[in-house]
Amino acid sequence: MIKVWIRDLLMGVRFAVTGGRPGWTRTLLTGTGVGLGVAVLLLAASVPSAIHAGDVRDVARQYEYVEDAPATDTSVVVTHVFTEYRGKTVGGMLLQPDGDPDRTVTPPGIDRVPTKGEIYVSPKLKRMLDDGDGKLLAERFENAKVVGTIGPEGLSGPADMRFYLGTDTLTAWKDATRTERFGHNTADNDPLPPSMLVLVVVMVVVLLLPIAVFIATAVRFGSEGRDRRLAALRLVGADSAMTHRMAAGEAVTGATLGLLLGGLFFAVGRVLVEKFEVFGYSVYSVDVVPAGWLAALVLLLVPASAVMVTLLAMRKVAISPLGVAREGTDRGRRLWWRLVVLLLGALSLGFFGPSMRGDSTVNEWGIAGGVLLTLVGVTLLLPWAVERVVGRMRGGPLSWQLATRRLQLNSGLAARAVSGVTVAVAGAVALQMLYSSVELRDRSETGQDPGRATMAASHYDVEAPEALDWFERIRKVEGVTEVNGFLVADLVHERAKPDEDGWRAPHQVRIADCDTLRLLIKTDGCRDGDVFLTSDYEEEEYRPEPKPGARFDLHASEYAEDEQLEPLWWTLPKNIRPATTTESPTGELSGGLYVTTGAIDVKELRSVWLEAMLRTDPADRDTVEHIRNLAPVTDRGFQAYELVSTTNSDEFNGIRNALFIGAVVILLLIGASMIVSTIEQLRERKRQLSVLVAFGTKRSTLGMSVLWQTAIPVVLGLVIATGGGIGLGVLLLRMVDESATDWFAFLPLVGAGLLMIALVTVASLPSLWRMMRPDGLRTE
Known part of the structure; x- marks a missing residue:
């Protein structure tokens, strides 16, 4: 029995590699399709090692902190x-x-x-x-x-x-x-919030599932020609079990070739990976090493899935000595079991979802399984929908009729070709809805107002006489249109007493001209020489209240043990004016004393730092760089930054970048898969195309028929994917207790799908023209 099985399997292998040009072309297309998917899977399996290698190098360059460490020859x-x-x-x-x-x-x-x-x-x-x-x-x-x-x-x-x-x-x-040591171990990162963890889980499923669908589609390339060949074998005495084993051998051959080509594609990509930088991320070639168990899983599952998909597909094909008959041609595809898969996915998400509310634990595998079942269920609706819709199409231009008739004869082949697009768009719509809500939850208001100032600059280590010169240096920078700056001085009250650590609580005094003070406080007027005390000033135990007539030592340090200079007293005027604080363009809201430049001798201040709020010319992109160049990197007290109203956490930004990188890779894979699938369909129709051209059919008509043949299932797939993606997105949002913020997430994705139709059609035209040649009529 074993010898018979081996013989039949080897016969299938022979058909795959020695069946002449059609045979090895079919095997090469299958291997190329599987190879592209395997390469991406190996790349995904290398992500953990690449991240770990980067973390190891990052830890290695952290220095060890030792308090009061003495200087040595090696420190x-x-x-x-x-x-x-x-x-x-x-x-x-x-x-x-x-x-x-x-x-x-x-x-x-x-x-x-x-x-x-x-x-x-x-x-x-x-x-x-x-x-x-x-x-x-x-x-x-x-x-x-x-x-x-x-x-x-x-x-x-x-x-x-x-x-x-x-x-x-x-x-x-x-x-x-x-x-004296680098390589200090840093603390572990805090765990991701539940909503972000759900986003990561969904992202992984959405990015990897199209690859699995593409591989399953690729192993069925040339199925029509294979079925006809197996029918011929039945005519010479082979039974049904033998044909199934031969088909399995042929599928294993294509999958094995795909593994080899996938390894080759991965090796080439691994060599070239250092030349690419995506969203600021880059990796060394030596870091791109698939995890052992993941690589083994790919090597085992790809051939096994090829055999399984082939045998499952043959269950609906009756191969007899008289030809090939497909089940369901009259009865049509069944809908109920497809809805069951979709319902199971929705129920799984509903079951695992409630644990998210008020709980920090996330069942990653349960959520991944629910998303997987839901997306598979959405994709399974496509063959049924294509069969139902194209079965009712009649009339139209000749190119339309050629396309619809071809789809009516074998709608399953067309549906398989675009199933990857369907599952990718459905997952992307749901992911975008979840992403938008998580982004909104993670987003925090900075309090900054870019409409009032585009930049801010500060210096926390500058001598008082030099502070005013800094404002002039900033004003002279090309591209700066407006500068509003103020100084902050820590002044010690004459009755301030040190605490047990010798520290005397200072008063923060903000000094500026009236134009700048209007950005910081609200008053009923301002003249040079005025002093303001805000209504939200907070008293402290060690800090005496700044009453009129109170004196401050401009030369005193807040630390009693510091060297004390000869006192220089500044007295608060009797007519201190009231004011109300308002948020500055940088988002600060600070109560206390606000002083005009004419009321205090700025050059005598001992402890001071400066803040500047700037407007810049948006047409000059290097203005910010010229401002940053006002101080070298060794001057750690100087900072210059652009103002933004909102910001997201580093964890979310990392997830976002990973999502964009994965989306680019999957988009390229889907485009390549559709091109390979279209070429495979054209190769199967080579004789028909040659006959049509011989009878006078215009090449433009055939070209348009290819466009319609691609467009009809893709459009149907986009419609199903949009509905399924929105439904899945709503389920996911309920899990994280969020409401939808982006109901139109499908619009750019649908646009990308329509653009892909045009690109795939253009890419397949050279093969179409070549297959219309008269030599396509030749037969043996």
Whole structure:
């Protein structure tokens, strides 16, 4: 018995590889289709290893903090610094060796600690600095000399923009840390909120399910020709069981070739992956390694699913010596069991959904199974809908009639070709509805008002005489149209007493001209020399109330143990005017004293910092970079940032970027699958096309028929996917106790589907013209 089975399976293998040009073309198409899906699955299986490798390198470059660590020959004073350049984050460290730079401990990726005026940069940052695109950024490094590049062990990926800059301005106890070890273990990340975790689960299912559908479709390429060949074998004595085993052998051959091609596609993509940067993410080739158990699962499931899909498809095909007959041609496809699958998916989500309300636990597998069943149920409705709709189509132009007649003869083939589009669009609609609601929940108001100011700049480490000069420097930057700035001084009341730690609570006094004060407080008028006290001033135990006539020492420090200069008293005037605080363009709302510049000697202040609110020319994109260049990266007290009204968490932004990357990959896969499927359908019709051309049918007519043949099932699939996606989206939103915020999420997706119809038709035209040649009439 085993020998008979092996013989039949090997016979199927022979048909797949030795059946002449039609045979190996069919096998090659199947292998290509399966290979594309396998390559994407292997890429998905490599995501955990790539993320882990990046996390390991990130931990390796974290330094250990030791309080009051003594200086040694191998210690280094270090601190993190970050800057932004044209929308991209540039991060690094300032390093200051305590001893010999060649003996000092180094962060990963460099062989020695740079000294003042030296810098190590990542390869991506070096290319930017060398080609002139980073000219403005180089000014921020004070034109330090590049003495080397950071190795891969010190970078998160090839597109990481990172630097190590040498300096001699750091103080270990004040603004930096002294360490003798890098590779400090950081705390574990906090778990995702339930709504985000549900979003991740749905995202994984939605992105991976189209791949499985595509592989299942690819293994059935050439099924009509195979069935005719098996009918011929029945004529020479083969029984039904033998034909099934031969079909299984042929399917395994195509799937095995797909595994080999998928491995080849994956290997090529793995080599080229370092050349791509998507939404700021990049990975090294060595990190793209499929997890062992996931790769084994792919190797086992792809051939097994190929055999299973083939045998299931043959259950509805009666192969006899007289030909091939398909079940259901007269009776039609059954609807009830498709609705059962859809209902089971909805019930599963309803069952696992209530645990989300008021609970932090999420049943990932239960939710994934519910989404999977629902999407599969939506996709199963497509063959039934195509059969019902095209069965009632009559008349129309010749191209329309050719397309509808072809669909009527075998609607299942057309439905399979676009099933990947259906499941992808349905999942994308639901995912977009969930994504919009989760984004709204995660979104937080910054309080900033970009309509009143587009940027803000501040400096928390500047001498008082220099503070006023900073405002003039900002005003002179090209592209700055308006500047409103104020100073903040910590003034100590003459009766302030130190607490047990020697700290004296200061009064924060904001100093500005009247134009700027109108952005911070509401008054019934303002003249230079006025002093205002807001109504929401809060008294504290260690801070005496600022009453008229109270005195403040402009030279005093808030710490009693600090060096105290000769007192310089400033007295509050008797006519302190009342005011009400209002939110500034930066979102701040602070009560206390507000003083015009004519009421206090600014140059005598001891402790001061500055805040500036700016309007800039939107046409000059480098204005913000010129403002950031007012101070080098070593000046950690200076900050310049653009104002935004809302922001999302880093966790959500990471999920969003992963979603966009996955969507791009799946969109490319779906486009490729539709092209391969269309070419396979044209190859099956090669003789019919040649006959039609020989009888005078115009090539443009046949081209339009291909368009209609693709468009009809795709449009039906989009309609079903839109309805199913909205329904699934509503179920998911109920799970996270949210309401829909984007009912029109399907519009761009439907537009993308219609555009795909046109692209697939154009891509298939060369094959169509080639198959219309007269040699297609030749037969044996």
